[in-house]
Amino acid sequence: AKFDLIILNSKVVTASDISTCCIGIKSGKIRTLVDEFTADELQGVEVIDAEGAYVMPGGVDAHVHLCQDLKTGPHGLGGECADNFETGSRSAVAGGTTTMITFATQTRAEEDRSLLSVVEAYNARAEATGSYADYGFHIIIVRNDADVLENELPILMKDWGISSCKLFLTYETQKMTDSQLLDVMFAARKNLITTMVHAENGDMIRWLTDKLESKGMVAPYYHALSRPPLVEAEATNRAIALAHLIQNPILFVHVGSALGAASVRKAQTMGLPIYAETCPQYFHLTWNDLKRFHSPTCFENSKMICSPPPPPDASDQEDLFTGLQNGTFTIYSSDHCPFRYDHPNGKPSGVLEHKPSMEGEKHCHGDELQDLLKRKKGSFKLIPNGIPGVETRLPLLYTGALATGRITPQKFVELTSTNPAKLYGLYPTKGTIMPGSDADLVIWHPDTEFTPFRLTNSMLHHNVDYTPYEGTEFVNWPKYTILRGNIVWANGKLQGKPGDGKYLKRGPSQLSRSFSKTSVDPRYVASWLYE
Ligand code: URP
Ligand code: ZN
Ligand code: ZN
Ligand code: ZN
Numbered sequence: 001a002k003f004d005l006i007i008l009n010s011k012v013v014t015a016s017d018i019s020t021c022c023i024g025i026k027s028g029k030i031r032t033l034v035d036e037f038t039a040d041e042l043q044g045v046e047v048i049d050a051e052g053a054y055v056m057p058g059g060v061d062a063h064v065h066l067c068q069d070l071k072t073g074p075h076g077l078g079g080e081c082a083d084n085f086e087t088g089s090r091s092a093v094a095g096g097t098t099t100m101i102t103f104a105t106q107t108r109a110e111e112d113r114s115l116l117s118v119v120e121a122y123n124a125r126a127e128a129t130g131s132y133a134d135y136g137f138h139i140i141i142v143r144n145d146a147d148v149l150e151n152e153l154p155i156l157m158k159d160w161g162i163s164s165c166k167l168f169l170t171y172e173t174q175k176m177t178d179s180q181l182l183d184v185m186f187a188a189r190k191n192l193i194t195t196m197v198h199a200e201n202g203d204m205i206r207w208l209t210d211k212l213e214s215k216g217m218v219a220p221y222y223h224a225l226s227r228p229p230l231v232e233a234e235a236t237n238r239a240i241a242l243a244h245l246i247q248n249p250i251l252f253v254h255v256g257s258a259l260g261a262a263s264v265r266k267a268q269t270m271g272l273p274i275y276a277e278t279c280p281q282y283f284h285l286t287w288n289d290l291k292r293f294h295s296p297t298c299f300e301n302s303k304m305i306c307s308p309p310p311p312p313d314a315s316d317q318e319d320l321f322t323g324l325q326n327g328t329f330t331i332y333s334s335d336h337c338p339f340r341y342d343h344p345n346g347k348p349s350g351v352l353e354h355k356p357s358m359e360g361e362k363h364c365h366g367d368e369l370q371d372l373l374k375r376k377k378g379s380f381k382l383i384p385n386g387i388p389g390v391e392t393r394l395p396l397l398y399t400g401a402l403a404t405g406r407i408t409p410q411k412f413v414e415l416t417s418t419n420p421a422k423l424y425g426l427y428p429t430k431g432t433i434m435p436g437s438d439a440d441l442v443i444w445h446p447d448t449e450f451t452p453f454r455l456t457n458s459m460l461h462h463n464v465d466y467t468p469y470e471g472t473e474f475v476n477w478p479k480y481t482i483l484r485g486n487i488v489w490a491n492g493k494l495q496g497k498p499g500d501g502k503y504l505k506r507g508p509s510q511l512s513r514s515f516s517k518t519s520v521d522p523r524y525v526a527s528w529l530y531e
Helices: 085-094 115-129 146-160 178-190 202-214 221-225 229-246 258-269 287-291 299-304 314-326 366-375 393-402 409-423
Strands: 005-013 018-026 029-034 046-049 054-057 059-064 097-105 134-140 164-168 194-198 250-252 274-278 441-444 478-483 486-490
Touching (some): 059 085, 059 393, 085 486, 115 134, 221 287, 229 250, 258 274
Parallel strands (some): 097 134, 164 194, 194 250
């Protein structure tokens, strides 16, 4: 047959257009987009009738933490990552995501000095279980060893197709000084590697945390007060200045405040190649959600702790929505960083002196908490940062931004698939629907035929025992997820298997003009560096 799979009655959405047509798929690739197929062409071919619903390129989630264990920890606070490649990718495809870029993390332990051996170790973890979705790695770099940067970055790019690294301005075990950051940015630039920056001022956080603790303000809610938006804005401004000096493009990960977004916007207006990522938690949670449970001081609120924290209130969220519409934000990722609540190395770790028993005890109780506060055992600062969300990412954006008219369907696709594919060198294999592209698709329900429902964690496919979005109403959900022509999720059921996903070698960013030696703008302070 000419085709392996045909999708009829599609409202095909790309970052630029919406077109009512049918899709023909062959050997895992989009082969054609046409008005209709002939009876001959349809003969014996598997057919999905999209019933006029949106058909979008499969989600590309460029910020997913999997298999980061106690030693590496996603942020140096310990904590045991609840999802491996099997459970995390299972959750991804059930929410319409077909590509994940996850983190391979260097640590300051001597055995993790080599970036290559770190990547090999993470890849072994992925291969141990297999993945339901295609995947690649960003490398997290926490030290500036000249030999490692010089020898290994070219190999990472050439042999592994790793074209992005993440650097930290906070977390004691990960943050670097400005000159160390410059070292890595300079080396990354030479290798066409895009630098991702976690922008929070670690010293401001430490100072505020000490002050809060001295007043006994140690409950999870105070995590937010230890990181007001200014903390993000300062670090953002500083990283922009460093990038300006080096003349490399940077991507700010998980921008969570209006003030942070304003710093990004200002640099973009100056013409600098500054990109920004934002995440669902910054549109669906606020400071109040850190005191949502039994009482403001209930440690169950540790479930909502992430960094940067959610914004203070709804007016900040409105500003962030503006950034989604007007291009300040380039991509929308989950920052899926899963910890269990019922696990001693999960969300309660470091908080309760006793370990919560695995059966039954689901939240802290009054007396225990009083006792805890009196003895000032534990603190928000010891709770692992991060919340799960790889599965809810697309449905939350659909519900909160697309269905409410805040963004167009094309903008939805740009933020969730096309731009992450371009930024991280996967386009047009990933990120669009056109002949030759991988047949990675998410097919929604026709809006008129979907009965809104309230989410409970039992509906999700991650290995986490809670969702921050418990009880949230959703107005749509992916009906089908298709990975390279294979239906991996259909009508609420997984059909794929952990071996379906394959490793993706990526190229340099396709968003910035090439930043080769010759493209240095002599008006910049550091141009002589490249002569
Ligand atoms: O709280 C968060 N975002 N945890 C994940 C680690 C990181 O910094 O992305
Ligand atoms: Zn981060
Ligand atoms: Zn993260
Ligand atoms: Zn409680």
